Amino acid sequence: MAQALPGSNYTVQSGDSLFSIAQQAYGDGNQWPKIYDANKQVIGNDPNLIRPGEVLYIPPVTPPQPKTCKVTASSGLNVRAAPTSQSALIASYPPGTVLNYVEVVIGENVAGNPRWGHSEQGHYFWMGGTDHPNG
Numbered sequence: 001m002a003q004a005l006p007g008s009n010y011t012v013q014s015g016d017s018l019f020s021i022a023q024q025a026y027g028d029g030n031q032w033p034k035i036y037d038a039n040k041q042v043i044g045n046d047p048n049l050i051r052p053g054e055v056l057y058i059p060p061v062t063p064p065q066p067k068t069c070k071v072t073a074s075s076g077l078n079v080r081a082a083p084t085s086q087s088a089l090i091a092s093y094p095p096g097t098v099l100n101y102v103e104v105v106i107g108e109n110v111a112g113n114p115r116w117g118h119s120e121q122g123h124y125f126w127m128g129g130t131d132h133p134n135g
Contacts, residue, residue: 007060014052025058034059064102066120071097073129083107083116083124090123099125104135 004010004025012021018032025035036047039056043049050056071077071093081088083105093099101117104127108114113128115135127133 004058006058008058010056010058012050012052012054012056016050016052018047018050021056021058026061066100066102067132067135068098068100069117069127069130069132071095071099071129072131077125077129079119079123079125081123083118085110085126087124099130101125101135 002011002013004021006025010021010025018035019029022032022035023029025031032047035056035058036043038059042054042056072095074095076092076094077097077099078085078092079090079099081090084107086108099117099119101119103118104115105118105124106114107116107124107126110126111128113126113133115127115133116124117127117130117135118124127135
């Protein structure tokens with residue numbers, strides 16, 4: 001049976017759905033719109049109607065683009081190993097420091113804000129202490 005691989009073509013098999021193809025290609029069926037968007041000319045207006053034998057392009061995985069924020073907390077901001085104030089301290093940064101993050105995750109609720117920035121290095125910092133408290 002054909003394998004759906006990012007960056008290649010895939011021939012639709014009987015019983016396939018965009019969800020099942022995305023699950024196979026990306027490990028996440030909820031990524032099916034990425035495949036649909038790349039193949040609208042083949043599939044047509046109904047993403048639920050794919051036919052065996054159709055050849056679909058499976059777009060490659062694109063890494064998240066880093067975003068930046070600036071530390072605004074007057075006492076600075078700690079970078080941690082997990083999205084909780086009790087996890088290992090990695091570093092501390094003074095106000096005005098620009099930090100990079102690739103996603104916002106929900107972690108410990110600090111002062112009413114549970115959002116934490118997650119860096120490419122796997123470190124976390126509380127978004128409430130930055131100029132982008134919601135990410």
